Amino acid sequence: MKITDQKTGCDYGEEGVFRGTFRFDNPILADYTWPLCEIRGTQPGPRLCVSAGVHVNEVSSIEASIRLQTLFDPEKMRGSVSIIPVINQPAVHKYSEYVCPVDGKNINHTFPGRTDGTFSEALCDAVLNEWVKGADCYIDMHGGDLKEKVSWFTIFQRTGDGEFDAAARNIAMCFNSEIVLALGPDYMKRPGRPPTACALRKQVAIMTEAGSNGLLSEDDISFHVEGVLNVARLLGIIDSQPTSATNGRSLCDSYIWVECPIDGDFHAEVEPGSIVRQGQRLGSVCDIFGEVLDEVFAPATGFVLWRITHPSIRKGDALLTIVEEAHAG
Ligand SMILES: [Zn+2]
Structure with a gap:
């Protein structure tokens, strides 16, 4: 990493608050700079990295990364907190959904990537x-x-190493989540999200989700801000009292994509966070004249992790995901 500009604060690497931009060393990424805020305490301690904007329309998480920059005092903390508010720089002002516009890949499913790969990799x-x-x-x-x-x-990766898995789960439980999703060790066989790639190198990472439809919401922003502060407390970076979290109402370990059976307009009858029973109607698909073309039923009992909100959808595209409660561990 090479610092390219300093906006305010101390020099990079010194005690205090640094705000500026940097370039990654990899020449494939040379056309872009990334924003960075790094707060370094006067006492040594753990290092916490926080990012948002892998998906640039997920604005409540990006706003949380901006607010977090002012919530750590170098005089009263141990270690450092490093924040990159928008990872997918090529998508900025393009409002790209899911993908990086340079290569069309979903960065979130590309970790750990490769030095000599495409831009996203x-x-x-x-x-x-x-x-x-x-x-x-x-x-x-x-x-x-x-x-x-x-x-x-929140999502964390299980590896089969009990000590590592417990540590990752404790971090995931710092957020006031409706659902904590523990990915099984099978996920580590292919590219995926940061928790999966970091687990391969025995490093704890989690992914957090709260928000909808590219809207700023104070509740969604607080979910992220309070969760990150709780992680900082758990790690010993700050000493203040943790805010209460429901500690993951439900620990889930597998998920099922429910696809649209036919081109049309999907009208959902269930909301994210709610429980659905196997065989329960999830919604119906209508044509442009309002005629019901098909109905969609839950393939399993579980929680609705997310759902599509724009009614118009093609056959085979995902309508929602159901996650099933973990039975062991
Ligand atoms: Zn996302």
């Missing part, structure tokens, strides 16, 4: 190896692209 590799490397915890914040509404949830 190089970016994932640089985020992990140039920025997150050596951090005690990495939190990547998300929440509701332009056509979706998500429940409040």
Whole structure:
């Protein structure tokens, strides 16, 4: 990482608050700079990395990353908190849904990436190896692209190593989540989200979700801000009292995509965070004259993790996801 500009505060790496921009070392990423705020305490301690804007329309999480910059006092903290508010820089002002416009890849499903890959692959590799490397915890914040509404949830990766899994779960439980999703070890066999890629190197990372439809919401912003502060307390970076979290009403370990059976307008009858029973009607699909073309039923009992909000949808596209409660561990 090479600092390219300093807006305010101390020099990068010194005690205090740094705000500025940097370039990653990988030449594939040379056309872009990234914003960075790093708050470094006067006492040594853990390093916490926080990012948002892998999906640029998930604005409540981006706003949370901006507010967090003012909530750590270098005189009263141990270690450092490093914040990149928008990871997907090529998508800024393009409002790209899900993907990075340079290569059309979803960064969120591309970790750990590769040094000599496409732009998104190089970016994932640089985020992990140039920025997150050596951090005690990495939190990547998300929440509701332009056509979706998500429940409040956190994701961590299980590895089969009991000590690591318990530590990752404790971090995920710092958020006031409706659902805590523990991905099974199988996920580590293919590219995925930061929690999965970091678990491969025995580094704890979580992904957090709260938001909908590209809207700013104080409740969704607070979910992220309070959760990150609770993680900082758990790590020993700050000493203030934790805010209460429901500690994940439901620990889930598998999820099922429910696809639209036919082109049409989907009218949902369930909301994210709610429980559905196997066989329960989730909604109906109508044609442009209002005639019901098909009905959609729950393939399993579980919680609605998120759902699509724009009614118009093609056959085979995802309508929503159901997550099933964990039975063990
Ligand atoms: Zn997202």
